[in-house]
Amino acid sequence: MNQDAVKGARQSLHGQWSSRLAFILAATGSAVGLGNIWRFPYVAGESGGGAFVIIYLGCILLIGLPVMMSEVLIGRRGRRNPVRTMAVLGEEEGSTRFWGLVGGMGVVAGFLILSFYSVIAGWSLAYVVESASGAFTGADSAAVQAVFGGLTDSVSRLGIWHTLFMVLTVVVVARGVQKGLERAVRVLVPALLVLLFVLLGYAITSGGFAEGAAYLFRPDFSEVTGGVVLMALGQAFFTLSLGMAAIMAYGAYLPEDTSIGSTSITVVVADTSIALLAGLVIFPIVFANGLAPDQGPGLIFLTLPLAFGDMAGGQFFATLFFVLLSFAAWTSAISMIEPAVAWMVERFDVTRAAAASVVGVIIWLLGFLTVMSFNVLSGATFGAGTIFDNIDHLTSNIMLPLGGLLIVVFAGWVMSENSTANELDLATPARYRLWRFLARYVAPVALVAVFLNAIGLF
Ligand code: PHE
Numbered sequence: 001m002n003q004d005a006v007k008g009a010r011q012s013l014h015g016q017w018s019s020r021l022a023f024i025l026a027a028t029g030s031a032v033g034l035g036n037i038w039r040f041p042y043v044a045g046e047s048g049g050g051a052f053v054i055i056y057l058g059c060i061l062l063i064g065l066p067v068m069m070s071e072v073l074i075g076r077r078g079r080r081n082p083v084r085t086m087a088v089l090g091e092e093e094g095s096t097r098f099w100g101l102v103g104g105m106g107v108v109a110g111f112l113i114l115s116f117y118s119v120i121a122g123w124s125l126a127y128v129v130e131s132a133s134g135a136f137t138g139a140d141s142a143a144v145q146a147v148f149g150g151l152t153d154s155v156s157r158l159g160i161w162h163t164l165f166m167v168l169t170v171v172v173v174a175r176g177v178q179k180g181l182e183r184a185v186r187v188l189v190p191a192l193l194v195l196l197f198v199l200l201g202y203a204i205t206s207g208g209f210a211e212g213a214a215y216l217f218r219p220d221f222s223e224v225t226g227g228v229v230l231m232a233l234g235q236a237f238f239t240l241s242l243g244m245a246a247i248m249a250y251g252a253y254l255p256e257d258t259s260i261g262s263t264s265i266t267v268v269v270a271d272t273s274i275a276l277l278a279g280l281v282i283f284p285i286v287f288a289n290g291l292a293p294d295q296g297p298g299l300i301f302l303t304l305p306l307a308f309g310d311m312a313g314g315q316f317f318a319t320l321f322f323v324l325l326s327f328a329a330w331t332s333a334i335s336m337i338e339p340a341v342a343w344m345v346e347r348f349d350v351t352r353a354a355a356a357s358v359v360g361v362i363i364w365l366l367g368f369l370t371v372m373s374f375n376v377l378s379g380a381t382f383g384a385g386t387i388f389d390n391i392d393h394l395t396s397n398i399m400l401p402l403g404g405l406l407i408v409v410f411a412g413w414v415m416s417e418n419s420t421a422n423e424l425d426l427a428t429p430a431r432y433r434l435w436r437f438l439a440r441y442v443a444p445v446a447l448v449a450v451f452l453n454a455i456g457l458f
Contacts, residue, residue, distance in 0.1 A: 036274045044056075073260055079252050107339050109403065117332070119161075120329070136308050139306065173337055234400065
């Protein structure tokens, strides 16, 4: 078949990004979220710091980047929801339509991730109100813990904020690609970046900067276990929104002439910088206050208020920070249900609003498992810990890397060289060969090795 006939021939039912910048903003909005600011510091803290960070950076470059390019190229070539796209391309490339199941797994992963993500985003919303009311002004560690405990101990308070966040998410997704998604991301990322730099200024003068930076960047490889490597890999997928077809769904709305390579690099660099910046802010505060880096999911909610409580204008900056964090979570949440919503719209011919509502209600209900993991069910631990810990582990460390493996194998082995070269349209043949080498060999081998290692076989 004439390749150029395929390329550009398809149009997405859901519209298109208005420009290359709009896609970069949307993909960055998806990538930058609680994963960078809440999850990265606490997982790094639980995994011992430096060595985890180096492995995480390696995973981003060698696996994350080629997987992201694969997702975007598959999405744009198929121009449908991820389930249909993988099925159609599977057949078109002479394999089977069962590849659609990879998209299906992504839809399920998105449901599960958003069910806990929304609860944590609810913490951020609650902290907007706490900050604005001055709860953290001059607060010591005990006072901040009392605020955090008062929130997480209460099913009703957690439930209300979780509900509010789900409503906000469904409303934007219901409005569609340009009106809803694009508008929400235009100011957020730059503003968040500015505020992180303000916090960095505070961290540098906090007295714990050297210790914090050393913790983050000085690797002690004797602490590395298969579990730490798996956590680093899971974090890389989570933070870049990879392995569950969110970026594939966004790729379907990417204009034809936009370069997939350079947009992917922009998103990866922005996302990684924000995570490292968050780490450089959090750990100095942790050490300056004699706190433990490995205290788990509450880490930023127990440390950042101390910094705000101590600095001039802290009440204002704290309020602004949690507003921006909530926005960052919002633009990520939107991308988590986009695959499911696009699928329902195409499959059942319903409106976006109807699809978003149905999906939203299911995820909202699931979210109560996480709500209760912090109080009434906090004693119900198994496997990775609480129910929340297990949903997080299953999705971030297993479903996302597995999805990523199948996606990269599809792009590297199932799709013809002609198709991928044509769709990627990289500036030089050497760049294409590098991508193809990473996608065919490096990423799949590394992913399989990490899995085998984690289950103790290697
Ligand atoms: N990348 C987002 C974050 O860092 C989370 C996310 C995961 C979004 C998977 C979409 C898909 O917060």
